[in-house]
Amino acid sequence: xxxxxxxxxxxxxxxxxxxxxxxxxxxxxxxxGAAATYPKIYRRAESSSTSRNASIFAAPRAMGAEPLRxxxxxxxxxxxxxxxxxxxLPIATRIDGAARRAFRSDTPxxxxxxxx
Numbered sequence: 001x002x003x004x005x006x007x008x009x010x011x012x013x014x015x016x017x018x019x020x021x022x023x024x025x026x027x028x029x030x031x032x033g034a035a036a037t038y039p040k041i042y043r044r045a046e047s048s049s050t051s052r053n054a055s056i057f058a059a060p061r062a063m064g065a066e067p068l069r070x071x072x073x074x075x076x077x078x079x080x081x082x083x084x085x086x087x088x089l090p091i092a093t094r095i096d097g098a099a100r101r102a103f104r105s106d107t108p109x110x111x112x113x114x115x116x
Contacts, residue, residue: 007081010074016065022078025062035086039093 011022022031060067068075 003077004080004084006073006077007079007084010077011081016060016063018062018064020063022059022063031082031085033086033089033092035083036089036092037094 014021014024068078
């Protein structure tokens with residue numbers, strides 16, 4: 001639970017040029033169920049994303065902060081914190097539409113940020 005507790009603290013700490021915290025936009029249960037929808041497949045990029053990738057790129061951009069480093073302490077703390085918010089919910093990953101190829105092919109799509 002050490003990482004989850006650290007993630008809860010980071011979730012509420014303002015960061016970046018806009019001095020926003022994750023909790024500034026995602027109040028209370030704002031992310032409940034989000035982790036259960038990953039991985040996601042994006043048609044335009046023909047790539048997949050995980051909740052970890054969203055934490056690396058999307059959240060810092062909205063806050064005016066630098067992307068989190070892969071395997072950084074911040075990311076290792078935020079990932080289980082995000083997952084914990086979906087605890088007990090059914091997995092809701094879509095395997096139709098743009099995702100169909102990834103789930104029915106011998107060649108899975110690339111993972112966003114995997115080379116970073």
